[in-house]
Amino acid sequence: MIEHVVLRVIAKLLAPFIVLFALYVQFHGDFGPGGGFQAGVIFASAFILFALIYGVENARQIAPPAVAQAGIGLGVLLYAGTGVAGMLLGGRYLDYSVLAHDAGHGQHYGILIIEFGVGVTVAAVMITVFFTFAGRRGVLEAREDTGVPHDGDDER
Amino acid sequence: MITVTNLALLAFMAITAWAIARTRNLFVATMLAGIYSLLTATVFVLLDAVDVAFTEAAVGAGITTVLFLGALLLTDRQAKPHKNRLGHRLGTYGSMLLVALLGAALVYTTLDPLMPHFGDPGAPAQGRLAPEFLADSVRQVGREKPTATHIPNVVTTTLASYRGFDTLGEVVVIFTAGVGVLMLLGGGAVRRRPGPRKGKETTGGESTSGESKSGGAGA
Numbered sequence: 541m542i543e544h545v546v547l548r549v550i551a552k553l554l555a556p557f558i559v560l561f562a563l564y565v566q567f568h569g570d571f572g573p574g575g576g577f578q579a580g581v582i583f584a585s586a587f588i589l590f591a592l593i594y595g596v597e598n599a600r601q602i603a604p605p606a607v608a609q610a611g612i613g614l615g616v617l618l619y620a621g622t623g624v625a626g627m628l629l630g631g632r633y634l635d636y637s638v639l640a641h642d643a644g645h646g647q648h649y650g651i652l653i654i655e656f657g658v659g660v661t662v663a664a665v666m667i668t669v670f671f672t673f674a675g676r677r678g679v680l681e682a683r684e685d686t687g688v689p690h691d692g693d694d695e696r
Numbered sequence: 697m698i699t700v701t702n703l704a705l706l707a708f709m710a711i712t713a714w715a716i717a718r719t720r721n722l723f724v725a726t727m728l729a730g731i732y733s734l735l736t737a738t739v740f741v742l743l744d745a746v747d748v749a750f751t752e753a754a755v756g757a758g759i760t761t762v763l764f765l766g767a768l769l770l771t772d773r774q775a776k777p778h779k780n781r782l783g784h785r786l787g788t789y790g791s792m793l794l795v796a797l798l799g800a801a802l803v804y805t806t807l808d809p810l811m812p813h814f815g816d817p818g819a820p821a822q823g824r825l826a827p828e829f830l831a832d833s834v835r836q837v838g839r840e841k842p843t844a845t846h847i848p849n850v851v852t853t854t855l856a857s858y859r860g861f862d863t864l865g866e867v868v869v870i871f872t873a874g875v876g877v878l879m880l881l882g883g884g885a886v887r888r889r890p891g892p893r894k895g896k897e898t899t900g901g902e903s904t905s906g907e908s909k910s911g912g913a914g915a
Contacts, residue, residue: 565750567794570847573746575855577866581754588762612874616867623860648847651856660865666759672881673766696761 551593558586566659570648576655581663590668596674608667615661619654626650702742710733720775722768730761747851827852 566579591599623634631638636650712732719725733756740749778784805811812819813902830850847853 542710549869553701570849570852572849573750573851575747575852578750578754581759583863585758585762588759592762611877612871616871619864619867623864632700634864636857647853647857651847651852654856654860654863655852658863661867661874665870669877670766672765673763673770676770676881 547593551589555586555590558589559583562586562659562663566655567652569655570651576658577662579655580659580664581666583663584666584670587667591670591674596671600671603667603671605668605671608664608671611660611664612668615657615659618657618660622650622653622657632659641676698742699732702739705735705739705742709739720777721773722771722775723765723773726761726764726768729764730757733757733760829858 561581564580565574565582566576569575569579575655587599587603590602622636622639626635626638627633634650634654636654637643637646639649640646709732712728712735716725716728716732719728733752737749737752737757740746740752812821816822
């Protein structure tokens with residue numbers, strides 16, 4: 541945990557705006573540059589910034605690993621499920637035109653939904669990967685304490 | 697003007713790449729890799745590929761640097777000197793020669809008179825596929841009639857609808873990467889399994905002493 545007051549205050553102030561910007565990028569991908577991939581990364585970066593300043597265990601309380609790991613699969617399911625929904629409504633797989641009363645709206649809804657799925661998966665993967673790497677150091681040190689041998693880490 | 701900017705950016709990229717290859721300090725290398733990604737993003741902006749530039753800046757310069765830093769915490773800051781110096785030198789100069797030859801071959805192909813110039817609007821790639829994609833994207837995805845919903849960003853319509861399968865595949869790739877990292881390194885929520893695994897100590901240590909130390913690791 542970092543004790544610098546400036547960093548702690550700024551990180552706390554910035555985090556909500558980073559999340560807000562991520563949501564803007566997420567839902568305005570059809571009007572400007574952006575989309576699920578960028579939005580997911582920006583969303584995750586807010587949590588990673590928080591974890592860097594306040595420590596991983598505090599960040600884990602905000603974004604529990606179980607939730608983040610569930611998000612990994614949920615995003616893909618949402619994307620693939622939109623395709624199945626199109627099939628059930630009489631279209632082809634990933635054909636969004638049948639999702640609404642006319643094709644234009646259907647395409648718009650479909651794109652919004654699948655972009656949201658992309659964003660959920662990307663954000664969840666980024667948060668999970670960072671927490672896994674950052675928590676790894678604790679695991680290694682804990683193993684050294686308990687005397688359990690670990691693999692491929694001779695120089696430590 | 698744009699040629700000068702392009703050349704300057706490409707020169708910066710070459711210098712950064714050289715510096716990354718030269719430095720033994722892994723922290724410096726990580727930071728330089730972030731700068732390299734930012735330069736790439738600027739080049740994409742100059743090429744009017746704003747969406748790609750956005751992705752490069754967010755993923756390449758942003759999250760990749762942070763993930764590298766996270767991985768750096770698990771190892772030393774300095775790369776170890778090679779034991780077999782002669783072999784290392786040979787490998788370095790051999791690969792440099794190979795890259796130089798490949799680059800020369802690529803430059804040689806652009807000298808072919810049939811090859812379109814950089815940014816040539818009459819290039820075959822611009823002439824056939826691009827207008828068709830743009831027209832189809834607007835016709836099939838963008839709007840049926842003028843009053844219907846209009847999605848102005850043709851990149852989004854192409855990626856999300858026109859090439860929906862492709863993007864689904866990309867998401868599955870990211871999904872696989874996340875699951876792979878979880879399986880290799882074991883996430884925060886390790887489920888205990890009965891059997892002769894030494895995960896028990898790992899899980900216990902992680903939730904007590906490991907957790908408190910991981911905060912220091914993040915700092």
